[in-house]
Amino acid sequence: MIEAPATTSYLSEHYADEAYATLSGYEAKGGYQGLEKALGMEPAAIREAVKSSGLRGRGGAGFVAGVKWGFMPEQSDAMKLIVCNGDESEPGSFKDRLIMERGPHQVLEGILIGAWAMGAERTYIYVRGEYALSADRLERAIQELRDKGKLGRDCSGKSGFSHDIIVHRGAGAYICGEETGLLESLEGKKGQPRSKPPFPAQYGAFGLPTTVNNVETFAHVPFILDRGVDWFRGFGTEKSPGTTLFGVSGHVERPGLFEKPLGTPLGELIELAGGVRGGRALKGVGPGGLSMPILPSSDLDVGMDEESLSARGSHLGTGGIMVMDETTCMVRVACVISYFFREESCGQCTQCREGTGWLHKLSRRIEGGRGQPGDLEVLGRLPKMMEAQTICAFSDAAAWPIQGLLRHFRDDFESHLPEKSCPFGEGFEL
Amino acid sequence: MRAETRERIEKLFDRYPEKRGALLPALYLAQAERGFVDREAAREVAELFDLAPVEVMEVLTFYNMFHTEPQGRHHVYVCTSLPCSLRGSRTLLRELGEHLGVGPGETTADGRISLDREECLGSCGTAPVLRVDGRYCENLDLDSARRIVDELE
Ligand SMILES: Cc1cc2nc3c(=O)[nH]c(=O)nc-3n(C[C@H](O)[C@H](O)[C@H](O)COP(=O)(O)O)c2cc1C
Ligand code: SF4
Ligand code: FES
Numbered sequence: 001m002i003e004a005p006a007t008t009s010y011l012s013e014h015y016a017d018e019a020y021a022t023l024s025g026y027e028a029k030g031g032y033q034g035l036e037k038a039l040g041m042e043p044a045a046i047r048e049a050v051k052s053s054g055l056r057g058r059g060g061a062g063f064v065a066g067v068k069w070g071f072m073p074e075q076s077d078a079m080k081l082i083v084c085n086g087d088e089s090e091p092g093s094f095k096d097r098l099i100m101e102r103g104p105h106q107v108l109e110g111i112l113i114g115a116w117a118m119g120a121e122r123t124y125i126y127v128r129g130e131y132a133l134s135a136d137r138l139e140r141a142i143q144e145l146r147d148k149g150k151l152g153r154d155c156s157g158k159s160g161f162s163h164d165i166i167v168h169r170g171a172g173a174y175i176c177g178e179e180t181g182l183l184e185s186l187e188g189k190k191g192q193p194r195s196k197p198p199f200p201a202q203y204g205a206f207g208l209p210t211t212v213n214n215v216e217t218f219a220h221v222p223f224i225l226d227r228g229v230d231w232f233r234g235f236g237t238e239k240s241p242g243t244t245l246f247g248v249s250g251h252v253e254r255p256g257l258f259e260k261p262l263g264t265p266l267g268e269l270i271e272l273a274g275g276v277r278g279g280r281a282l283k284g285v286g287p288g289g290l291s292m293p294i295l296p297s298s299d300l301d302v303g304m305d306e307e308s309l310s311a312r313g314s315h316l317g318t319g320g321i322m323v324m325d326e327t328t329c330m331v332r333v334a335c336v337i338s339y340f341f342r343e344e345s346c347g348q349c350t351q352c353r354e355g356t357g358w359l360h361k362l363s364r365r366i367e368g369g370r371g372q373p374g375d376l377e378v379l380g381r382l383p384k385m386m387e388a389q390t391i392c393a394f395s396d397a398a399a400w401p402i403q404g405l406l407r408h409f410r411d412d413f414e415s416h417l418p419e420k421s422c423p424f425g426e427g428f429e430l
Numbered sequence: 431m432r433a434e435t436r437e438r439i440e441k442l443f444d445r446y447p448e449k450r451g452a453l454l455p456a457l458y459l460a461q462a463e464r465g466f467v468d469r470e471a472a473r474e475v476a477e478l479f480d481l482a483p484v485e486v487m488e489v490l491t492f493y494n495m496f497h498t499e500p501q502g503r504h505h506v507y508v509c510t511s512l513p514c515s516l517r518g519s520r521t522l523l524r525e526l527g528e529h530l531g532v533g534p535g536e537t538t539a540d541g542r543i544s545l546d547r548e549e550c551l552g553s554c555g556t557a558p559v560l561r562v563d564g565r566y567c568e569n570l571d572l573d574s575a576r577r578i579v580d581e582l583e
Contacts, residue, residue: 089549091550094552130552172495188453189450249555250516250554286512322513336512337512340512429524430515
């Protein structure tokens with residue numbers, strides 16, 4: 001079990017309280033009032049409210065949730081589905097786990113509001129296989145709802161509203177977090193992403209109209225309905241409203257989760273985590289999970305929202321902040337990152353399958369002092385060949401962090417060349 | 431496969447618009463019997479799902495949490511993704527391996543423990559982390575990790 005965050009706003013306000021994970025404990029803190037309000041509204045009005053709240057997906061891509069909800073066909077003979085993405089496997093991210101463990105009813109309430117807004121009859125919550133406690137907590141919460149008649153036919157006291165929620169466990173494959181890989185996996189297949197279009201709203205799981213949203217995205221929804229769009233917009237920036245659970249990991253004194261408005265300066269979040277460990281100097285920061293370009297220490301003032309980060313050449317991703325101090329060898333970091341992507345590529349696209357292998361091979365070679373003339377140039381060119389030509393964004397995600405490393409820490413790579421061993425004896429072991 | 435497992439699998443079918451959706455949960459049930467799903471068991475599952483055996487094998491081998499070979503009585507997985515690496519998890523994995531006399535991907539001679547590395551477990555705030563079977567052990571150092579593996583039967 002992970003600890004409740006050291007800061008709170010609305011999402012995590014009661015996470016330290018074990019009872020909040022149960023129906024009665026959740027209701028005691030005002031839970032399910034957002035759903036009650038939603039059930040008194042027309043579905044289109046809910047979609048409009050979520051859209052004007054500006055809530056953006058918290059799964060990494062940051063798409064506006066209300067706009068996505070509007071893609072679902074209004075009339076459909078086929079059953080409409082919701083898929084809640086709880087596959088969280090991005091290295092550096094651990095927020096969805098906390099939400100599922102401590103606030104499972106927030107997720108379920110958000111799903112039920114979405115179900116009424118989109119006319120969806122069933123939800124699958126795809127929980128990564130390793131998250132046994134998350135799956136148990138959700139199962140227990142779903143059973144509580146079922147026992148109280150809040151799920152099933154004509155549920156929550158609303159005739160004509162039927163919904164059921166099923167927890168589906170993954171089995172250990174990062175790529176199943178990508179929404180179409182997830183849909184394939186839910187169908188009982190290998191989790192290999194699909195070409196888009198068609199998009200899930202037209203052709204989703206089992207060919208049915210499907211909306212996929214992240215766990216945290218759903219968790220914000222009840223608050224928007226209950227407390228209002230203006231209240232929600234009081235947090236964060238114009239384009240990225242609300243809070244998020246920033247994870248701070250790596251070389252800080254007190255790693256952990258911190259709920260803060262989007263746009264909070266990166267340096268402030270690192271300070272909340274106690275600052276760089278042992279009073280050492282900062283070297284670099286991965287601001288949004290492993291897939292996003294790593295920033296140099298001069299970027300501490302950047303706001304943690306997509307607009308501000310992309311202006312500095314990176315992205316918000318999942319808000320998983322990975323801190324690296326001065327002892328860190330960035331070539332080793334490249335080895336660790338490229339190993340991950342080589343292991344997790346689903347292998348369908350040549351650029352991705354071969355590119356991730358080469359990124360790793362070259363990083364290892366340079367780290368081991370066996371770099372050859374031209375290796376750095378190839379390492380610099382490879383990412384460009386891997387970007388934007390593949391079935392899913394995984395290949396870009398594999399290329400970006402290496403590009404960031406070469407852009408900001410080229411000296412580290414050059415000092416390993418030619419035939420020199422790693423100059424960072426103090427750093428972490430590979 | 432036991433008749434009971436078979437029945438439990440059949441009960442999963444109507445949770446999905448198409449029966450095949452139940453394949454992952456079914457493989458978990460099949461694996462619970464002996465800790466792995468061999469060709470024979472995969473063939474039986476395939477029959478229940480009206481699939482070709484190769485389609486089931488393909489799925490089994492795609493996912494890390496399914497095993498097609500006998501495993502140690504316990505799995506010890508050390509996370510070696512970046513945040514854990516920054517906090518010394520690779521040193522921990524090496525030393526734990528030396529302690530157990532096996533490398534990543536191997537099982538101790540007494541069949542007690544299969545040791546391996548794993549990618550991010552979603553516990554980077556409490557790194558380094560390892561997973562013993564279904565349980566997370568967080569904020570580890572070598573001493574606490576050794577104690578955990580020594581207590582496994
Ligand atoms: C390689 C890859 C991995 C992803 N992993 C996850 C994940 O673990 N969890 C998640 O919610 N979204 C993940 N996504 C994003 C999903 O594809 C999708 O955009 C998201 O679930 C939509 O929900 P949202 O709009 O609420 O963020 C991943 C995307 C890619 C390309
Ligand atoms: S980009 Fe990589 S992970 Fe995505 S579909 Fe292609 S091979 Fe698979
Ligand atoms: S890197 Fe080890 S739990 Fe995330």
